[in-house]
Structures are given as C-alpha cells and as structure tokens.
Amino acid sequence: MEKCNGLNSDRQPWASIRRLFSDNALASCSVSRSFLVSIAVYLCLGIVYLFFAPNYDWQSQRHDDVYGADYLQEWVGARLILEGHADELYTSKFLDWQHDPELIGFEWDKSQFYPAVYPPPHYVLFTPLALLPYRWSAVVWLMILLASACFAAWTIASLVKQGNGKTDQEARKKSDYLWIGALLFPSMLFSITLGQKSAVWLLLLSATAYLLLNSRDYLSGFVFGLLTVKPTLCFLLPLLMLKEKRWSFLTGMTTSCAILWGTAAACLPWSVWPSFADGFRSAGSYAENAGYRMEWSCNLLTFAYGLTPELVQWCKWGVCLPLGIYVFFGAITASMDWTSPRKWMIITASTVLLSPHFYHYDLCILLIPILWLIATEPRRGFAYFAMLSVGVVLAGDAVTHLRLPILPLMLVGIVCELRLSGVLHGSSQYRSHRLKNAVGG
Numbered sequence: 001m002e003k004c005n006g007l008n009s010d011r012q013p014w015a016s017i018r019r020l021f022s023d024n025a026l027a028s029c030s031v032s033r034s035f036l037v038s039i040a041v042y043l044c045l046g047i048v049y050l051f052f053a054p055n056y057d058w059q060s061q062r063h064d065d066v067y068g069a070d071y072l073q074e075w076v077g078a079r080l081i082l083e084g085h086a087d088e089l090y091t092s093k094f095l096d097w098q099h100d101p102e103l104i105g106f107e108w109d110k111s112q113f114y115p116a117v118y119p120p121p122h123y124v125l126f127t128p129l130a131l132l133p134y135r136w137s138a139v140v141w142l143m144i145l146l147a148s149a150c151f152a153a154w155t156i157a158s159l160v161k162q163g164n165g166k167t168d169q170e171a172r173k174k175s176d177y178l179w180i181g182a183l184l185f186p187s188m189l190f191s192i193t194l195g196q197k198s199a200v201w202l203l204l205l206s207a208t209a210y211l212l213l214n215s216r217d218y219l220s221g222f223v224f225g226l227l228t229v230k231p232t233l234c235f236l237l238p239l240l241m242l243k244e245k246r247w248s249f250l251t252g253m254t255t256s257c258a259i260l261w262g263t264a265a266a267c268l269p270w271s272v273w274p275s276f277a278d279g280f281r282s283a284g285s286y287a288e289n290a291g292y293r294m295e296w297s298c299n300l301l302t303f304a305y306g307l308t309p310e311l312v313q314w315c316k317w318g319v320c321l322p323l324g325i326y327v328f329f330g331a332i333t334a335s336m337d338w339t340s341p342r343k344w345m346i347i348t349a350s351t352v353l354l355s356p357h358f359y360h361y362d363l364c365i366l367l368i369p370i371l372w373l374i375a376t377e378p379r380r381g382f383a384y385f386a387m388l389s390v391g392v393v394l395a396g397d398a399v400t401h402l403r404l405p406i407l408p409l410m411l412v413g414i415v416c417e418l419r420l421s422g423v424l425h426g427s428s429q430y431r432s433h434r435l436k437n438a439v440g441g
Contacts, residue, residue, distance in 0.1 A: 042149065069194045073115075074126045077118070103134070119276060294306055306404070334346045334419075360392050
C-alpha cells in the first residue's frame with residue numbers, strides 16, 4: 001500500500017514521484033489532513049467550553065446556569081441506580097438529589113429542577129459516568145458529545161462517498177469538509193452547550209444510514225434499536241422498514257432492544273416500571289406546564305399550544321391532524337431510493353413534525369440529509385441549512401412578537417417542496433419518455 005509521505009524502492013524515481021502526486025495519493029492525504037484538522041478544531045472547541053462557557057464555570061454557588069446543564073438529570077438518575085435507590089427514580093427523591101450540594105458539589109435555584117422524562121434503560125446507560133464525581137463526569141460527557149459530533153460528520157461524509165457508487169467525484173471531494181457544516185449548525189452548538197444528547201443521536205442515526213446503504217441491514221437495525229431510549233426519534237423508520245419488508249433490519253432492531261431493555265429489567269426493581277408508565281401517560285400534558293418552551297418546539301402540536309386555550313382543541317383536530325396525515329403519508333409513500341438524500345430529508349423532517357415532543361436542539365438529526373445535499377445538490381442543501389439556522393436563531397423572537405412557531409412551518413415547507421419536486425420530476429420524466437416513444441414511432 002502506498003503512503004502519503006514516502007517513496008518506495010522503485011528503480012525509477014520519477015515513477016515514484018508520479019505516484020506520490022497521483023489523484024488517489026493526494027485524495028488520501030487530503031482526507032487524512034481534513035480528519036486531523038477536524039479533530040483538532042473540535043478539541044479546541046472543547047477547551048473553549050471548559051474555560052469560557054458559563055455552564056462549565058465551576059462555582060459552589062450558582063443561580064440558573066447549572067454546571068453541565070441538562071446532563072445533571074442523567075447523572076442523578078444513574079447515581080440513584082448505583083446507590084440502590086432505583087425504585088425512587090421517578091419520585092421526589094430524583095428532584096431532591098439535584099439540589100444536594102454534598103452530592104453534586106454546588107447549590108442552585110431550588111425552584112427549578114429537571115424532571116425524569118427518559119425510560120429506565122436511558123439512566124442505566126449512564127451508570128459508568130455516574131461512578132465519577134459530578135464535576136468531572138460532566139467534563140467527560142462534554143468530550144463524548146464533541147467526539148460524537150465529529151465522528152457523526154465523518155460518517156455522513158462516508159455516506160456521500162459510498163452512495164452505492166452513484167456519487168460524482170466533485171461530491172466526494174466536498175465530503176471531506178462536511179464536518180464544518182456540522183460544527184456551524186446552531187442546533188449542534190446549542191445542544192452541546194446544554195449538555196444534550198443530540199450529537200449522540202446523530203451519530204447513531206448516521207451509522208444506521210451508512211450501514212443500510214452498504215446492505216448491512218441487520219447491523220443497521222441493531223444500531224437503530226439503541227435509539228429506543230429516545231422514543232420520539234424512532235417511531236417512523238421502523239414503519240418504513242415494515243412496509244418494505246426488510247425483516248433483517250427489524251430483526252436487528254428487535255435484538256438490540258431486547259438486550260438493552262432486558263438488561264435494564266434485570267438490573268432494576270420491578271417497582272420502577274409502573275412509576276415510569278405513570279409519568280409516560282402524563283407526558284401529553286407537558287406542553288401545558290411552565291417547563292414547556294414553545295419557542296424551542298418544532299413539532300406540529302406547537303401550532304395548537306401557541307393559541308388561546310379555547311382554540312387549542314380546535315387547532316389540534318382542524319389543523320394539526322390534516323397536516324400530520326399529509327406528512328405521514330408523504331414519508332411512507334416517498335418513492336426515492338435509500339441512496340437519495342431527499343428521501344432521508346423527508347423521513348427526518350417528518351419524524352420531527354410527527355413527534356409528540358421535539359425541541360430545536362434535537363434538529364441535529366437533520367444534518368444527515370442536509371450535509372449530504374450540500375455535497376450532491378449544493379443549492380438545495382445550503383438553502384435548507386441557512387433557512388433552518390436562521391429559524392433556530394429567530395424562533396424565540398417569532399413566538400414573542402408574532403405568537404407564531406416558525407420552525408414547524410419551515411419543516412412543513414421542506415416536506416411540501418420535496419414532494420412537489422418529486423412529482424414534477426416524475427411527470428417530466430414521463431413526458432420525456434412519451435416524447436421519445438412518439439419520435440421513435
């Protein structure tokens with residue numbers, strides 16, 4: 001195998017020099033340099049967070065900005081399990097431990113708290129990190145988020161390069177720099193700042209897509225099954241796999257689900273499951289309490305909750321239901337091949353819109369089709385990237401001044417545009433085929 005920076009023992013030195021500057025050798029060097037540069041940039045970003053971000057400024061007395069932000073709830077939940085209090089995971093003890101200065105190392109506003117909203121296996125996965133003191137565990141978690149964001153970008157670059165051989169050479173060159181787009185996407189920066197898991201979800205979903213494109217359906221489904229700890233992300237793709245009778249994918253997903261949830265069932269007392277079920281049943285009322293952030297929400301139900309109380313039910317059935325049906329059938333009937341980023345854009349956007357709860361820091365999953373489109377269809381890809389970036393930044397102002405959630409509107413527009421472009425493209429191909437037949441006749 002040739003190396004990027006060395007010559008072999010060929011007797012003709014000019015032949016070695018030509019090989020050194022060949023397209024393949026230069027491409028290999030470029031990928032290596034791009035990969036190393038991306039790791040260095042993400043590492044520098046981590047240093048900036050640790051030394052300058054308010055969420056990572058260690059103080060014994062804090063106000064609203066909790067050290068490590070939302071990661072506190074994962075650590076406390078996992079700590080309850082380690083300390084033998086798993087049966088109190090969904091009780092007031094979960095809230096009390098968040099304000100125990102001897103446990104977490106600082107004091108903060110006792111009127112605020114993070115609710116236990118994730119299923120038991122989610123907290124089981126965090127038990128290794130909960131072995132560390134909270135301060136250092138939060139630092140390790142930050143490094144995990146940055147590493148997930150970096151490697152997710154390179155997994156998406158591999159999607160572009162693979163694409164079952166249908167990607168042109170220009171798109172392959174652009175893929176080496178897609179990590180910059182992931183770094184600049186506001187949802188990604190916002191999720192890392194808040195200690196959210198969105199970068200991890202992006203890595204798992206991009207690995208799912210990569211394995212699926214390489215005809216490794218069982219492994220793809222196995223990886224996707226890990227996303228069941230975030231139920232609001234994993235309900236639509238299995239329906240598409242069922243529709244297409246891709247049983248290997250579904251078998252892999254069932255296997256990882258059985259391992260993940262079975263391990264949690266074996267580790268935790270039975271009493272924790274009814275408590276979680278009670279909390280899950282009351283999740284529908286979450287949008288009605290003070291913790292709901294309408295300016296962050298991206299799903300269709302956001303339209304309803306932005307109205308006055310007497311109009312909420314009308315909007316749910318009169319606006320959200322018809323739009324939801326359109327989006328659902330648009331995703332189910334998308335005729336594009338799985339090697340098309342347009343298909344993935346419809347699926348991920350539809351997942352966001354149909355989800356019962358989805359905040360804009362979780363829009364990171366849209367980076368899979370958006371970065372893919374930037375490499376293959378630059379105009380469309382950059383348009384989506386710019387539109388959603390502006391939408392995330394201005395979402396709060398739009399809700400404050402207009403009482404209008406703009407992110408769901410943008411996502412519905414994207415789905416409609418893709419569906420319309422697909423119909424027009426199909427009809428133009430049909431007319432072209434008819435014309436050729438007529439001329440041939």
